[in-house]
Amino acid sequence: EIVLTQSPDFQSVTPKQKVTITCRASQNIHSNLHWYQQKPDQSPKVLIKYASQSFSGVPSRFSGSGSGTDFTLTISSLEPEDAATYYCHQSSSLPFTFGPGTKVDIK
Amino acid sequence: EVQLMETGGGLIQPGGSLRLSCAVSGSTVSNNYMSWVRQAPGKGLEWVSFIYSVGSTYYADSVKGRFTISRDNSKNTLYLQMNSLRAEDTAVYYCASSFKNPTFDYWGQGTLVIVSS
Numbered sequence: 001e002i003v004l005t006q007s008p009d010f011q012s013v014t015p016k017q018k019v020t021i022t023c024r025a026s027q028n029i030h031s032n033l034h035w036y037q038q039k040p041d042q043s044p045k046v047l048i049k050y051a052s053q054s055f056s057g058v059p060s061r062f063s064g065s066g067s068g069t070d071f072t073l074t075i076s077s078l079e080p081e082d083a084a085t086y087y088c089h090q091s092s093s094l095p096f097t098f099g100p101g102t103k104v105d106i107k
Numbered sequence: 108e109v110q111l112m113e114t115g116g117g118l119i120q121p122g123g124s125l126r127l128s129c130a131v132s133g134s135t136v137s138n139n140y141m142s143w144v145r146q147a148p149g150k151g152l153e154w155v156s157f158i159y160s161v162g163s164t165y166y167a168d169s170v171k172g173r174f175t176i177s178r179d180n181s182k183n184t185l186y187l188q189m190n191s192l193r194a195e196d197t198a199v200y201y202c203a204s205s206f207k208n209p210t211f212d213y214w215g216q217g218t219l220v221i222v223s224s
Contacts (some may be wrong), residue, residue, distance in 0.1 A: 038152075049210050091208070091210055097154065098152040100151050101151045
């Protein structure tokens with residue numbers, strides 16, 4: 001099973017600040033890494049697919065990068081509505097797995 | 108617009124069975140990767156199962172042999188039959204879909220399953 005680790009676990013950020021979340025895979029997953037945002041009491045929503053492809057309708061301040069084992073989700077300028085937990089997910093091999101999540105709070 | 112709506116959750120005793128449904132509109136279950144993902148209270152996301160266009164099915168080890176994913180193309184609905192339920196199966200169960208690849212592009216609102224005596 002491919003294990004995904006995320007850092008940090010929690011981040012408290014001022015609006016307009018840049019946010020960087022990393023996801024590391026226990027083995028090479030090429031670009032089969034996706035990012036989701038989950039706000040409190042809501043379903044998750046996909047932000048980025050295949051490491052760097054923005055999903056339709058996602059604000060341009062969200063971007064992704066990386067390949068192999070190391071990946072990054074960047075929010076270029078945090079908005080108050082970006083307070084959420086962010087998860088990475090790999091579809092390289094079964095069982096599909098998620099990272100433990102990174103909670104982003106607004107200062 | 109793709110919309111998914113789960114139903115069928117509730118309180119069930121350990122060892123019991125439950126069937127979840129996910130009604131899909133704006134897309135067809137037969138042409139999509141259709142998945143179930145669950146989230147225990149206060150915890151992260153866990154992939155449970157998926158079925159894709161040719162009908163192949165896959166399961167997490169934690170549910171293999173107890174859960175069965177299926178679909179009814181005529182009703183455009185996805186199902187998850189859950190047998191031999193355990194306390195650790197308590198979670199919000201989401202259905203999710205994607206057209207061309209095994210990602211989770213669209214999600215339902217989730218249905219809560221509580222396994223408790």
